[in-house]
Amino acid sequence: MSARQTTISNLLGPFQRFFKVEAASGILLLICTAIAMIMANSSASDFYARAVNWELSVQVGNVFKLSKPLLLWVNDGLMAIFFFVVGLEIKREVLVGELASFRQAALPILAAIGGMVIPASLFIALHGNHPGAEGWGIPMATDIAFSLGILSLLGKRVPLALKVFLAAFAIVDDMGAVVVIAAFYSESVGWDNLLIAGALFVMLALAIRAGMRNGEVFLVVAGFIWYFVLKSGLHPTIAGVALAFIVPAQRSIKLSVFNRVTRSSLNKFEATDSEENMLLRKDQLEALDNLEVYYRKVHSPLQYLEHKMHGFTSYLVMPVFALANAGVLLSAAAGEPVIGTLSVNIAIALVLGKVLGILVFAWIGIKLKITDLPAGTNWKHMAGLGLLGGIGFTMSMFISSLAYQDAGLLNHAKIGILIGSLVAGVLGYLILRYTLKPAIGTDNTSEEA
Structure with missing residues (x-):
């Protein structure tokens, strides 16, 4: 497959997957x-x-x-x-x-x-x-x-x-x-509940803009916003x-940073004389932790x-x-x-x-x-x-x-x-x-x- 075909495939792939899910x-x-x-x-x-x-x-x-x-x-x-x-x-x-x-x-x-x-x-x-x-x-x-x-x-x-x-x-x-x-x-709007929902929404938006990426915090605050909007009548x-x-x-990091870190981490797993060991070395465990962190950041x-x-x-x-x-x-x-x-x-x-x-x-x-x-x-x-x-x-x-x-x-x-x-x-x-x-x-x- 040529580089041009690969690029086109990468661009169309998400849409084609979306289409298949919706069809099914x-x-x-x-x-x-x-x-x-x-x-x-x-x-x-x-x-x-x-x-x-x-x-x-x-x-x-x-x-x-x-x-x-x-x-x-x-x-x-x-x-x-x-x-x-x-x-x-x-x-x-x-x-x-x-x-x-x-x-x-x-x-x-x-x-x-x-x-x-x-x-x-x-x-x-x-x-x-x-x-x-x-x-x-x-x-x-x-x-x-x-x-x-x-x-x-x-x-x-x-x-x-x-x-x-x-x-x-x-x-x-x-x-x-x-x-x-x-x-x-x-329904008719209950402004007190709507104002509470609005205040929570603004606080959440500002926290995200400041770099907050905690999914649990987002979920909890979103739940409260949903509740107060429901009670407001909207x-x-x-x-x-x-x-x-x-x-x-x-994304939180650039692709170039992700590529560099993942290559460095994967190098820890190159074949060695002790590759048959049941457990991983300490540096390999640290490499896996790094991969997990940067996997989330590159998304x-x-x-x-x-x-x-x-x-x-x-x-x-x-x-x-x-x-x-x-x-x-x-x-x-x-x-x-x-x-x-x-x-x-x-x-x-x-x-x-x-x-x-x-x-x-x-x-x-x-x-x-x-x-x-x-x-x-x-x-x-x-x-x-x-x-x-x-x-x-x-x-x-x-x-x-x-x-x-x-x-x-x-x-x-x-x-x-x-x-x-x-x-x-x-x-x-x-x-x-x-x-x-x-x-x-x-x-x-x-x-x-």
Whole structure:
């Protein structure tokens, strides 16, 4: 392999690993969704309802007690961790990724804005002031795991630039979701608790800026910040994103220093006459300690945390979220339809609103000559990608759980999300399947494996 090929491989490697994790996570999410729906509509429905509403308490003597149903521990706790990882991804993309330069960032940003504004506007126009109007934010969301999972089914025929665009678009879309949740789907603000959270946040940020790199301290203070943001009435996922933004991206040492120290330490382990000894020498033990210290220092904390936590959120947090939230009842009370007007309007806004918003705003950006289409793509591919953006699923369900307190409206919303996401996913797959050219030297079977 040439030096140029090695460099390209090193640059693309993290993204390709990210893509594979998200694709596999999408399959797991689908399985968990099916399990939740089967349980909610079978003889296990009572068990399912008791499980998600099971009261779980964390108590420290008589000083502190926090009690919530399991469903809220998932939506307020685990989802805060998910949004922390989203925040890490956003910061990385802004610093060194697809959002690092204006021309690179313009297309996914414009597409994401269109993919939020048009679906929300379409829902408002369709639904008017009927019950459930407060759910206008539901069709704005995109589920990155499901959308990348469907894209992965197309195999090698998908240009890498198209995958990068979809990932960058979904990350910007997540940024929009954070703003919408903070501004429109949080309770009235308790300023005393918010001020405490703000003071702790500033102290933590200053300590990190001064060189503090203690993970245990960060975790404890972050836990208190999460608690006070929760008590303030703002949704605690906001705390997750904010904390991610203060995680340092710079390494503690230069690569040249790391190379010098590791070479010096490894030299202690060169073959000697006593290499068969069971125990290491004192200088070898010291060398191992050095390697461990400098291994931590050469890591970017931002990159390290994202790498370590991405699998946790993809394979545990989001599947558990799906299990807890996707138990949609496919039956209705006497005289009420299973699929209501709210369901239909959400589905239309997800399918039609997303693709129109993404295409129109991307077209405007290209006509203004501030950006370009991804390499190797055309408008048919963008239409297919726009439809994949209409897979709201877990993110839309999350917003619906914040928008509706009424169980009937929430169930109708979830049915609309499932229908809209299914239709958008199937149509997006079919359009891309028949407009993308098969990779040279591969057959259809190998591509779709």
